[in-house]
Amino acid sequence: MAGNIFGKLFRVTTFGESHGHALGGIIDGCPSGLKLNFEEINNELNRRKPGQSSIVTQRKESDEVIFLSGIFDGFTTGTPIGFIIKNKDHNSKDYFNIKNIYRPSHSDFTYYKKYVIRDYRGGGRSSARETVSRVVAGAIAKQLLKIYNILIKAYVSSIGGLNLSENYNKLDFSKIENTPVRCPDIQLAEKMIKYINKFRKKGDTIGGIITCIIKNVPIGIGEPVFDKLHAELGKAMLSINAVKGFEYGSGFYGTKIKGSNHIDKYKNNGSTKTNFSGGIQGGISNGMDIYLKVAFKAVATIKKKSINFNKKKIFVKGRHDPCVLPRAVPIIEAMSALVLYDYIHMYKILLF
Numbered sequence: 052m053a054g055n056i057f058g059k060l061f062r063v064t065t066f067g068e069s070h071g072h073a074l075g076g077i078i079d080g081c082p083s084g085l086k087l088n089f090e091e092i093n094n095e096l097n098r099r100k101p102g103q104s105s106i107v108t109q110r111k112e113s114d115e116v117i118f119l120s121g122i123f124d125g126f127t128t129g130t131p132i133g134f135i136i137k138n139k140d141h142n143s144k145d146y147f148n149i150k151n152i153y154r155p156s157h158s159d160f161t162y163y164k165k166y167v168i169r170d171y172r173g174g175g176r177s178s179a180r181e182t183v184s185r186v187v188a189g190a191i192a193k194q195l196l197k198i199y200n201i202l203i204k205a206y207v208s209s210i211g212g213l214n215l216s217e218n219y220n221k222l223d224f225s226k227i228e229n230t231p232v233r234c235p236d237i238q239l240a241e242k243m244i245k246y247i248n249k250f251r252k253k254g255d256t257i258g259g260i261i262t263c264i265i266k267n268v269p270i271g272i273g274e275p276v277f278d279k280l281h282a283e284l285g286k287a288m289l290s291i292n293a294v295k296g297f298e299y300g301s302g303f304y305g306t307k308i309k310g311s312n313h314i315d316k317y318k319n320n321g322s323t324k325t326n327f328s329g330g331i332q333g334g335i336s337n338g339m340d341i342y343l344k345v346a347f348k349a350v351a352t353i354k355k356k357s358i359n360f361n362k363k364k365i366f367v368k369g370r371h372d373p374c375v376l377p378r379a380v381p382i383i384e385a386m387s388a389l390v391l392y393d394y395i396h397m398y399k400i401l402l403f
């Protein structure tokens with residue numbers, strides 16, 4: 052199975068399955084001499100972990116990371132950072148009844164057809180439990196990005212038909228973590244929670260959108276032609292489970308307004324009056340904020356009778372997310388951090 056490595060110079064390889072002994076990763080390309088803040092790494096893991104509130108899956112995992120290599124006296128040594136996160140609360144028997152049948156719109160069918168032998172428990176390798184390793188690597192990348200003063204903030208901007216207003220400059224990012232749904236508008240967050248609970252009680256699921264803002268990116272990050280910054284961000288986001296769409300800058304809205312209204316006119320200092328470009332022009336950062344949106348579907352494991360492709364009725368047990376967005380916020384931030392640090396790395400090698 053290929054496809055388990057992300058990044059070019061700052062690279063993370065992830066391994067592990069949802070119901071195996073452990074998940075983990077190897078980070079290669081981390082410079083020596085970074086004093087790691089372990090509390091911050093744990094904090095990122097706590098934001099992603101299951102069982103953190105009533106509106107996410109009730110699987111209870113402490114998600115403690117154990118570092119195996121690459122760190123000495125709290126500092127990175129420049130050698131590969133190996134780490135694991137043990138699985139503790141996996142009820143594998145919940146999946147025995149779907150061993151040979153495929154949940155509609157999950158990855159059971161395609162994994163079976165491609166690999167034949169697969170760990171079907173909890174989705175195995177296709178489970179979003181894999182993203183725990185991305186969050187560890189992303190937390191380290193975030194600490195490296197602090198050196199450049201780069202700030203990454205993601206939040207839930209839409210659940211079903213409930214939408215946050217477009218202007219992120221008016222939002223108070225310090226409120227994102229104040230509610231379990233991770234929407235900074237507290238009144239809207241309350242409505243979103245009620246909305247998610249409505250679906251949860253019915254055994255159904257609901258999707259939505261996460262917005263991510265990346266501030267203080269220096270001018271010049273991103274490469275021609277195939278390694279454009281937005282292309283890598285798009286790949287990063289679309290590699291996350293259940294993601295159905297990605298846009299940056301004006302995105303699809305940019306198709307609806309005329310060119311004379313869409314151009315970002317320059318101010319005297321090189322910054323622009325508007326930012327429809329989303330901080331990237333020609334695949335290279337222009338110093339303005341990068342902003343992007345990621346669309347998540349309503350996920351497949353509904354607690355209702357469902358029919359699989361050979362017309363057999365199936366009922367999926369197990370503990371599942373009625374809405375994955377609250378837990379996906381730190382994953383979006385982690386993937387953004389991995390891309391940004393990797394690309395800054397490349398830039399330094401080319402110029403210094």
Ligand SMILES: Cc1cc2nc3c(=O)[nH]c(=O)nc-3n(C[C@H](O)[C@H](O)[C@H](O)COP(=O)(O)O)c2cc1C
Pocket residue numbers: 108156157158174177178179291292293294350351352353370371372373375378379
């Ligand atoms: C944080 C998170 C939690 C998820 N939890 C579930 C879940 O409980 N049930 C489910 O069916 N899918 C869940 N998913 C999505 C599946 O992993 C995903 O839909 C599946 O692997 C098929 O891949 P695809 O939807 O990207 O095509 C979750 C995704 C994320 C990001």
